[in-house]
Amino acid sequence: MHTVLQTQEQADEQAQDTRPLTGNEAIARGAWEAGVRVAAAYPGTPSTEILESLARYPVEHLYAEWSTNEKVALDVAIGASFAGSRALASMKHVGLNVAADAFMSQAYIGVNGGLVLAVCDDPGLHSSQNEQDTRIYGQFATVLVLEPSDAQEALDLTRLAFDLSEQFDTMVIVRGTTRLSHTRSRVTVGERTEHLSRGFVENPAKNVMIPAHARPRHFVVLDREARLKQYLETAPINRWETGGTSFGVVTAGTCYPYVREVLPNASVLKLGASWPLPEGLLRRYCESVDRVFVVEELEPVIEKELRALGIKAEGKEFFPRTGEFSPEIVRAGFEKAGAIEPRAGRVSWAPEPLARPPVLCAGCPHTSSFMAVRASGARVAGDIGCYTLACLDPLRGIDTMVSMGSSIGNAIGMAMAGDTKPVMATIGDSTFLHGGIPALIDAVYNQANITVLLLDNGITAMTGGQDHPGTGKTLRGKEAPRSIMKRWCAPSE
Amino acid sequence: MSGPNPSNCSAGGVQLLPVAAAAKAREPINVLIVGVGGQGVIMVSKALASLAQSKGFEVKQSEVHGMAKRGGTVFSHVRFGPQVWSPTIPKGEADILVALEWAEGLRWLPFLKPDSGIFICDTKRIVPPFACLDRHPGALLRYSRETPAEVKAHVVEGYAIDATRIAEELGNVRAANVVLIGALSMSLDFSAEDWEQALSEFVPKKTIAVNLEAFRLGRRWVERARTAPPDAQPAETPAPAYRPYKVRLEITPEWCKSCDICVKLCPERCLRLNAERTVELTDAAKCTGCRLCEWLCPDFAIRVHLDAAEAPGVVAAAEGIRP
Numbered sequence: 001m002h003t004v005l006q007t008q009e010q011a012d013e014q015a016q017d018t019r020p021l022t023g024n025e026a027i028a029r030g031a032w033e034a035g036v037r038v039a040a041a042y043p044g045t046p047s048t049e050i051l052e053s054l055a056r057y058p059v060e061h062l063y064a065e066w067s068t069n070e071k072v073a074l075d076v077a078i079g080a081s082f083a084g085s086r087a088l089a090s091m092k093h094v095g096l097n098v099a100a101d102a103f104m105s106q107a108y109i110g111v112n113g114g115l116v117l118a119v120c121d122d123p124g125l126h127s128s129q130n131e132q133d134t135r136i137y138g139q140f141a142t143v144l145v146l147e148p149s150d151a152q153e154a155l156d157l158t159r160l161a162f163d164l165s166e167q168f169d170t171m172v173i174v175r176g177t178t179r180l181s182h183t184r185s186r187v188t189v190g191e192r193t194e195h196l197s198r199g200f201v202e203n204p205a206k207n208v209m210i211p212a213h214a215r216p217r218h219f220v221v222l223d224r225e226a227r228l229k230q231y232l233e234t235a236p237i238n239r240w241e242t243g244g245t246s247f248g249v250v251t252a253g254t255c256y257p258y259v260r261e262v263l264p265n266a267s268v269l270k271l272g273a274s275w276p277l278p279e280g281l282l283r284r285y286c287e288s289v290d291r292v293f294v295v296e297e298l299e300p301v302i303e304k305e306l307r308a309l310g311i312k313a314e315g316k317e318f319f320p321r322t323g324e325f326s327p328e329i330v331r332a333g334f335e336k337a338g339a340i341e342p343r344a345g346r347v348s349w350a351p352e353p354l355a356r357p358p359v360l361c362a363g364c365p366h367t368s369s370f371m372a373v374r375a376s377g378a379r380v381a382g383d384i385g386c387y388t389l390a391c392l393d394p395l396r397g398i399d400t401m402v403s404m405g406s407s408i409g410n411a412i413g414m415a416m417a418g419d420t421k422p423v424m425a426t427i428g429d430s431t432f433l434h435g436g437i438p439a440l441i442d443a444v445y446n447q448a449n450i451t452v453l454l455l456d457n458g459i460t461a462m463t464g465g466q467d468h469p470g471t472g473k474t475l476r477g478k479e480a481p482r483s484i485m486k487r488w489c490a491p492s493e
Numbered sequence: 494m495s496g497p498n499p500s501n502c503s504a505g506g507v508q509l510l511p512v513a514a515a516a517k518a519r520e521p522i523n524v525l526i527v528g529v530g531g532q533g534v535i536m537v538s539k540a541l542a543s544l545a546q547s548k549g550f551e552v553k554q555s556e557v558h559g560m561a562k563r564g565g566t567v568f569s570h571v572r573f574g575p576q577v578w579s580p581t582i583p584k585g586e587a588d589i590l591v592a593l594e595w596a597e598g599l600r601w602l603p604f605l606k607p608d609s610g611i612f613i614c615d616t617k618r619i620v621p622p623f624a625c626l627d628r629h630p631g632a633l634l635r636y637s638r639e640t641p642a643e644v645k646a647h648v649v650e651g652y653a654i655d656a657t658r659i660a661e662e663l664g665n666v667r668a669a670n671v672v673l674i675g676a677l678s679m680s681l682d683f684s685a686e687d688w689e690q691a692l693s694e695f696v697p698k699k700t701i702a703v704n705l706e707a708f709r710l711g712r713r714w715v716e717r718a719r720t721a722p723p724d725a726q727p728a729e730t731p732a733p734a735y736r737p738y739k740v741r742l743e744i745t746p747e748w749c750k751s752c753d754i755c756v757k758l759c760p761e762r763c764l765r766l767n768a769e770r771t772v773e774l775t776d777a778a779k780c781t782g783c784r785l786c787e788w789l790c791p792d793f794a795i796r797v798h799l800d801a802a803e804a805p806g807v808v809a810a811a812e813g814i815r816p
Contacts, residue, residue: 020546020554126557150553150580183555183580184539186546254580261579327583346585348610349647350603351639354596356529356621358565359788367789371754394758394785 021187023180026151027118028053029187030158031088032061034114035195038080039064040073042434043463044092045127046181047120051090052466055475061192066466066475069404069434070095074102074117081115082207084198086162090118093134098404098435100137103171105209107141108217110169110224112201114162120176123297124324129384129403131322133298134175138275142225145173145275146237147253151185157237157272159190168231170224175274177297179254179324229276237272240285247339248289250282250302250313255295258330263340277305286311293318293337297325360389369426369455370397378424378451379414383407383436385428385462387455398426405435412439412448426453429485430460430468437488456485521551521574523582524677527601528593529619530567533670536695537591538569540674544683544691545573555580564621564788566597591677593656593670594619596637598644605648612648613676615669616641617657620784652676652715659710665700668707675711679719685712740782741798746771748794755786755795 021029027050031039039062041051055064067073070091080087089099096103096119103117119137122128138145146161148154154176161172205213232238243266251259252271259268269285271277274296286292286306294303294315306313318333319325335342360366370390373380374397382388382398383406390397400410411425427436432454443450460466467473472482524541528534535556542554550573557568570582584604589611592598598614605612620636641653656672671692678688689705696704751770763779764772764786772795774780787797 020542020552178557179555179580182557183553184542185553185577185580186551257578257580261583264578326581327579331583346607348585348603348605348607351599351637351644353600354621354637356564356566356596358530359621361564362788363791363793365791367754368752368791371752371757394789 016188017190018186018188020184021151021155021189022049022182022184023148023151023154023176024049024120024182025053026148026154026187027090027158027174027176028057029189030155031086031116031118031162032057033155033190033192034116034159034162035086035193036088036116036162037062037085037113037195037197038077038087039089040067040076040087041065041090042067042070042073042095042098043460043466044070044095044120045463046122046176046178047090047092047095047118048463048466049181050118050120051475054088059476064475066468068469070099071102074099074106077115077117078102078106078109081111081113083113083200085113086115086195087113088116088118090120092128093119093121093132094128094130094403095119096134096137097132103137104141106171107143108209108214108221109207110220111165111171112198113195114165115171116158116161116165116174117171118158118174118176120178120181121298122178124178126178126324129401131298133301134173135274135301136299138173138175139301141171142221142276143171143173144168144228144273145175146272147175147274148180148272149253149256149270150180151183151187153272154180155187155189160237162195164231168224168228170228175253177254177324225276229278232273232276232278233280235272238278238281239268239270239272240281241268241270243267245289247291247293248285249293249295250285250306251295252302253297255297255325255330258325258327259295261327262331262334271302274302277302279309282306282309282311286313291337291339293334293339295319295325295330295333298322357392358389360386360395365457366390366455367395369453370395373397373424373426373453376424377421379419379421381407381410381414381423381425383425383427383431385431385455387426387428390426403435404431405437405439408436408439408443408450408452411450411452412443412446415448415450416446422451423449424451424453426455428461429454429456429458429470430466432485432488433469433483440488452489454485454489519575521572521577522589522681523587524571524589524591524681525568525582525587525601525604526571526591526593527566527568527597528670529597530564532567532593532619533667534567534569534593537593537670537674537677538571540688540691540695541571541677542573543694544687545571547687547691548683550574551577553577553580564619566600568597568601589613589677589680591673593617593673595653599637599639602644602648609649611680612644612651613673613680614644614651614653615656615673616653617655617669650680652718654711654714656711659714660707663703663707663710665703665707668700668704671696671704671707672711672714675708675713676715677711678708679712679715685709739800740777740780741800742774742780742786743796743798744772744774745794745796748792750792750794752791754789754791758785758789760785 039054074089077087077089119134121134123131125131135145146157148157158174161174165172248267249259250269252274256270267289292313294313296302300316303313303315318337334340366387380398382401384404388401407425407427411423415423460468469483474480526534526538538554542552546552552573555570587604590605592614595616595618645651657669659672660666660669693701749771756764761779763776765775767773782797782799784797786795
């Protein structure tokens with residue numbers, strides 16, 4: 001046990017307003033402090049609590065909504081930015097695929113009110129269908145990507161993101177991961193700074209992306225990238241922490257604490273922004289050490305950039321490109337690279353673990369639905385939600401699942417291709433409103449011989465029970481016009 | 494923190510008294526709390542994190558949810574000390590493992606420090622429906638089979654507590670996690686008063702009294718286990734998988750709407766709809782108590798009770814254990 005005496009520093013800290021916050025709560029707090037006036041999201045693990053937290057701040061401060069999908073959420077935020085207000089959209093990594101059309105165009109337009117996109121990746125697929133790396137979207141669209149490594153940075157960098165957004169006329173991504181989103185630690189909070197609306201600025205050459213306008217904007221985007229790189233050369237969010245010279249580590253985000261856990265005294269370049277990357281700083285840092293390791297979860301984004309600069313960086317050779325990192329994985333990488341002495345294994349007894357797959361909740365009505373589906377002998381295209389669990393025993397009800405709203409389009413294709421079985425699609429209420437409606441219209445339009453089962457349990461259940469247009473309640477619990485499922489499915493005239 | 498030393502609990506001041514092996518002064522204390530969705534894992538970790546933070550420690554508490562609600566594994570890492578880097582506890586580095594369910598406790602054992610880790614586990618078992626598929630009379634139940642005695646032989650210090658039964662006897666089965674908090678408190682250097690204050694903030698107002706009682710019973714349980722000479726130690730519940738029991742189905746006919754789900758999905762085919770189209774058990778000897786019907790009934794019309802059997806061996810077949 002430790003003897004803990006309070007230091008002066010700790011006493012000072014306690015005089016400030018500190019509280020335990022998760023990464024998601026801290027992102028929400030940072031946005032609120034930055035004076036955000038409009039926030040929108042579609043729920044998705046691990047990002048859901050960002051909007052839930054924002055909705056707990058006073059209604060006079062900001063408007064917050066559950067949108068029908070991520071593209072709508074981003075469009076709402078872009079609209080608010082056009083109108084001159086600070087705005088935030090949040091989503092999980094795959095949600096950005098849905099919003100990508102708006103996202104890529106917005107990169108050319110830039111902002112009026114500061115615009116921040118909080119995207120939470122899910123390395124290790126705790127609750128997702130893939131583990132794509134959002135930093136590549138930043139590179140793709142040429143926008144700034146900030147990467148907090150803990151809840152305090154989640155607050156600070158989100159707050160900063162709004163300022164940088166307006167300073168550089170760019171949307172800014174705050175990229176989190178499941179580990180950031182769902183780790184609670186002490187955060188020193190500040191006060192809200194109001195940013196009154198700047199008002200709409202009429203400028204079609206910037207705001208209307210026809211080819212004639214977009215062509216010159218592409219040059220503006222490239223110039224913006226150069227200015228961002230210049231800023232990042234000396235920005236305090238990139239920290240050069242000195243240590244030994246035999247090797248150094250370039251890292252960012254939630255990998256940083258793992259590196260520090262394993263190498264408390266090593267030389268580390270801790271990047272607060274993982275895109276774009278400042279060439280001068282990277283070169284100077286890499287020259288200060290004999291070997292350079294890059295520790296980054298998922299794709300070798302930083303490593304490739306270093307290699308493009310002609311720097312012999314080592315990374316994915318030792319640290320995996322899949323899954324979530326841990327102190328063990330980071331230690332094993334450095335041991336394999338010969339950077340640290342292998343430590344004697346600390347092996348505890350490991351009895352064979354019991355398989356405990358998730359199942360539908362007791363009393364869930366989907367159980368009855370999938371009993372009927374199974375009995376029908378149909379080929380079944382499934383969709384995203386708790387009911388995807390019907391692919392497992394004991395329900396064994398669905399054959400495919402691709403992405404939000406895919407079931408109906410997939411079913412159309414299977415039927416048109418002549419599957420020998422009758423073809424069925426199963427889709428939940430929230431997923432139907434999110435991405436199923438255009439496909440249902442397509443099915444009717446093209447006279448597809450399919451049966452669509454709309455499994456309406458009246459809530460977005462998978463992410464913990466959020467409201468949607470079919471529940472008749474908004475994010476803040478206000479009564480709202482209810483989207484009636486039956487009406488969507490009424491026969492056309 | 495290493496070995497337990499209840500006499501070292503401080504009296505509620507900010508300064509904490511050191512216990513043995515304080516050499517690793519700058520290292521954080523790692524407590525891993527695990528269980529099944531809905532058991533209250535997050536509440537236990539929040540109470541601990543809040544208490545540690547109020548004592549001036551840096552605290553990181555990391556959890557994973559998403560699938561948690563659906564009967565899956567839930568775990569929460571709590572690390573506190575003068576400085577904490579990684580939000581997750583490295584394998585083999587947990588000082589204490591608190592498990593709210595027996596098989597979950599076993600799953601996370603590799604995270605415990607081999608030379609000093611403390612294992613605190615409820616002997617309650619929540620058998621997942623999947624452990625029961627493809628069974629036949631006499632087949633082995635796919636559930637962890639290690640006994641508390643085996644586990645205790647492999648850890649430096651272990652407590653297998655029937656916390657759920659203790660909580661049931663108090664009249665609130667949901668207080669089982671607080672019984673375990675009581676047990677945990679005996680291995681950490683925070684005072685009982687501080688714990689009780691932290692708990693009062695985290696449990697529903699109406700249940701403060703019963704939870705504080707549960708906390709005290711948990712402490713007393715560990716105290717007795719430590720002080721009593723080995724042969725007089727309180728009898729510990731054997732691994733439930735080995736304990737013979739009788740299955741009793743409690744059916745509420747008014748709630749059954751004849752949907753047939755339980756009948757179709759029962760792995761032993763021992764349920765049917767009777768003349769009134771209400772579910773009933775056809776062959777009590779075949780029922781293994783797997784709970785699949787209870788789990789999947791949309792109307793909560795079936796509850797499965799596993800009552801202790803009078804004579805071991807008699808119901809061993811129903812339990813699925815070969816002698």
